Amino acid sequence: MTEETAVLQSSLGPSLRRWRVLNRVKQQALAADLGVSQSRISRWESGVLEPDETDRRKITRLLRARPETVSDRALLELVSFASTPVHLVCDLTHRLLAASPKRTQNWHVPVAELMDKPLWRFASQSIREVEHTLDEKGWFEPLGPDIVYQTERAEFAELTIPQSRIRISRLALSDGRYARLVRDDTVAAE
Structure with missing residues (x-):
């Protein structure tokens, strides 16, 4: 995975399916747009097949x-001025x-x-572990649940992730693409 396409394979297929269904796009039409076969979609x-780097980039640009x-920008503003520890990332790319x-x-x-840069490189071990279980926890379903988990403290030159209990929520943007709201469920003592 390159930083430019910081997308986990475990997220790509379910995200593509969910976007296609919500936008009422048939596999055949999407295949034509991406220049591949319907069976490849x-x-x-x-999850039977992983897209090559070229197709992965096309899918990432799409999703x-x-x-x-205006409503999406209002969400950004609400997050930017929230009084609690919260951030919003692209659900697929972690930007x-x-x-x-x-x-x-x-x-x-x-x-x-x-x-507008992927934060995946700053993911702690527990964040990485949870990410690989999202599909089985129903994250990609139409009314997927919030996921709550503990993360350990992680130090990076750019930022520190404090030990905390995290709640992630998947939010649909106006165009059917998804953002992820990341909140401290409770701030753990350091």
Whole structure:
């Protein structure tokens, strides 16, 4: 996985299927748009086949969160001015879309340096483990549940992830793409 396409294979197929169903796009039409066969779309969605790097980039461009409408920008503003530790990322690419001042208190660089960049490289071991179980926990279902988990403290030059209990929620943007709201469920004592 390159940083440019910081997308986990375990997320790609279910995300593609969910986007296609919600936008009422048939596999055949999507296949024509991407220049592949309908059976290839089916195998990607089921996880039987991984797209090559070129196809992965096409899919990522298609699915990456683009908060462009007034309501989407309002969500970014709410997160940016929240009084609690919270941030919003693209659900597929983990690109930072917004962060609250309480969240950025543990960051060692200005938020602008991380904005619109994947945060996956900063994932602690427990975050990585949870990410690989999202599909089995129903994350990609139409009314998928919030996921709550503990994360350990992780130190990076750019930021510190404090030990905490995290709640992630999957939010549909106006165009059917998804963002992930990441909140501290309870702030653990350090």
